[in-house]
Amino acid sequence: METMKALVLTGKQQAEYIDVEKPVCAKDGMILKIEAVGLCGSDVRTYVHGHSKVKYPAIIGHENAGVIVEIGEEVKADWKVGDRVIVNPAIPCGKCYYCTHDDMSGLCEILSVYGNDIPGGFAQYMAIPGVGIEKGQIIRIPDEIDFDEIIIVELLASVIKSQEHMRVSLGDTVVIIGSGPIGCLHAQIAKLRGATKIVMADINQERLSMVGKFGATHLVNSGQEDLVKIVKEITNGRGADVVIVAAPTAEPHQQGLEMLRKEGRLSMFGGLNKDNPWTKLDANLIHYNRLEIHGAYSYSFANFMQGFELVLAGKINKDIVTHKIPLKDMPEGVKLIQAGKAIKVVLKPWME
Ligand SMILES: [Zn+2]
Ligand SMILES: [Zn+2]
Structure with a gap:
């Protein structure tokens, strides 16, 4: 053997x-x-x-x-x-x-x-x-x-799929909660798709200090600063087009809804611990503001190849x-x- x-x-x-x-x-x-x-x-x-x-x-x-x-x-x-x-x-x-x-x-x-x-x-x-x-x-x-x-590439493929799904496009304000590898790739892809304001938030200052180079225009320590307020301020009170929760936790979901503009989109990109997968959302906020909530999991073969080409091209x-x-x-x-x-x-x- x-x-x-x-x-x-x-x-x-x-x-x-x-x-x-x-x-x-x-x-x-x-x-x-x-x-x-x-x-x-x-x-x-x-x-x-x-x-x-x-x-x-x-x-x-x-x-x-x-x-x-x-x-x-x-x-x-x-x-x-x-x-x-x-x-x-x-x-x-x-x-x-x-x-x-x-x-x-x-x-x-x-x-x-x-x-x-x-x-x-x-x-x-x-x-x-x-x-x-x-x-x-x-x-x-x-x-x-x-x-x-x-x-x-594999991680990138999921990120590409989710932004396709979320329709991130030219001139958008995108908020990314969580600055791990997924958050960093989201910032890079949002930039490539033409988002002009990219806010990256994290409660870990050490990690936040490492991620400025990945495309974010604003870095926010959401443990110390009021993220909803900051997002409203930089969007003339309107709110973000897209919020991506790239952290394995439920707390930012509701916060994400509060910082979206009307008809904004929230992505639940991070999976939760299987023993406690519950989250709490204000249904009226979703109702009156016509918000969209997106799941994000997996990708297609085409997305994998798109990610592959981006890495090859040094993007x-x-x-x-x-x-x-x-x-x-x-x-x-x-x-x-x-x-x-x-x-x-x-x-x-x-x-x-
Ligand atoms: Zn993976
Ligand atoms: Zn099948």
């Missing part, structure tokens, strides 16, 4: 860095040597609180990039050992209602995701099943692009990745994120 190192989740807040069996290459699949895997906000939530789809012991990790080291004999497409690739982690079935209607494939009823339904990249190697190749979910990375930089500031650490130190990475000392953390399975 060939083995590899992997970071295995064995319970809530329990992770073991151990030797496990190296995955075997399927005839129609391939094996990827993982060079970089993003530590996503959803991974942090899964590690801390568990996840309905993740059964212990589990190898999670869905923001994967690496090198192809084995190719099954039945793989027809033009792949070679040594190709550098990024993996689009969402594998839609291609047949259900959502897969066959407009651009809703990210909501596929039997969507498979690395790290949830199949083993992910918190390991030295990861198996790619045949369906993960035939649907075009493996994308070649040019030599000049770093693995550590490209893994941001996304690389400084969003603040830490590259060995895979075994994942729990340390979680602490850095929770303390607001890191923006994006990348895990490296081959780093000592």
Whole structure:
């Protein structure tokens, strides 16, 4: 039996860095040597609180990039050992209602995701099943692009999807609550879509002080300042066109409604802890001001490719990745994120 190192989740807040069996290459699949895997906000939530789809012991990790080291004999497409690739982690079935209607494939009823339904990249190697190749979910990375930089594409794809949904456009005022990696990417995409006032708010001053370069025109410590008042002031009393809650907490939802203009849009981008998913909203504010409330989850293949092209074109500031650490130190990475000392953390399975 060939083995590899992997970071295995064995319970809530329990992770073991151990030797496990190296995955075997399927005839129609391939094996990827993982060079970089993003530590996503959803991974942090899964590690801390568990996840309905993740059964212990589990190898999670869905923001994967690496090198192809084995190719099954039945793989027809033009792949070679040594190709550098990024993996689009969402594998839609291609047949259900959502897969066959407009651009809703990210909501596929039997969507498979690395790290949830199949083993992910918190390991030295990861198996790619045949369906993960035939649907075009493996994308070649040019030599000049770093693995550590490209893994941001998955997060970017969700951000692009949500701003498409929210119709962020020229001259808009966009408020982003939460200045983690998602908040920073929202600021960058809002700027690219032509928003002219981009307010980024956070209660963590240390993190807020790191994010000025990502496109925000106003930075607000919402723990110390009155965010609603500031947003009203900079919009001549009208309110923002769009508010995006990019934090895993319910408190900003109502606050977000209060700072929207009439017919403004609120995005609930951050998922909540599954044991307490409730929020409270003033229904009359929604009613009289004709507000829209948007969920934000997943993305389409097109959004993934848009994100990929933006990274290739240098449109996304690389400084969003603040830490590259060995895979075994994942729990340390979680602490850095929770303390607001890191923006994006990348895990490296081959780093000592
Ligand atoms: Zn992610
Ligand atoms: Zn489907």
